[in-house]
Amino acid sequence: METLLTFAINAVLTGGALWVAGRITATPIAGNAAVLTALGASCAGLVPGFGWALSFVVLFVLLKQFTRAEVWPDLILLVVVSWGVTVLGSIFLGGLIAGVL
Numbered sequence: 001m002e003t004l005l006t007f008a009i010n011a012v013l014t015g016g017a018l019w020v021a022g023r024i025t026a027t028p029i030a031g032n033a034a035v036l037t038a039l040g041a042s043c044a045g046l047v048p049g050f051g052w053a054l055s056f057v058v059l060f061v062l063l064k065q066f067t068r069a070e071v072w073p074d075l076i077l078l079v080v081v082s083w084g085v086t087v088l089g090s091i092f093l094g095g096l097i098a099g100v101l
Contacts, residue, residue: 007042010038011035011039011042012035012038014038014082014086015031015035015036015037015038015039016034017083017086018034018037018038018063018078019031020085021078021081021082021084021085022067022078024081025074025078027074027075027077027078028067029063029067030066033067034066036062036066037059040059040062041055041056041059041062043058044057059079060075063078063079
């Protein structure tokens with residue numbers, strides 16, 4: 001049950017990062033589409049061995065489907081900025097948690 005909850009929270013946070021990145025890069029993506037994209041890519045990432053590569057393929061296919069944007073530079077930039085948002089959010093949350101503890 002804990003794994004399922006962690007998986008769901010990760011999909012929502014990653015989807016949120018995709019949504020924020022879409023606002024920053026002017027590549028519009030709906031919030032529910034961002035969460036579904038993150039959920040699909042996370043599911044693909046669970047495949048043993050080559051799941052990480054399959055996850056990237058699923059991520060770009062779903063982003064292409066939901067946004068109708070070009071892969072270069074729009075979707076590449078969207079993924080890079082969302083990764084940056086995720087890293088900065090993790091640092092911020094880590095600092096908040098460390099400050100509380």
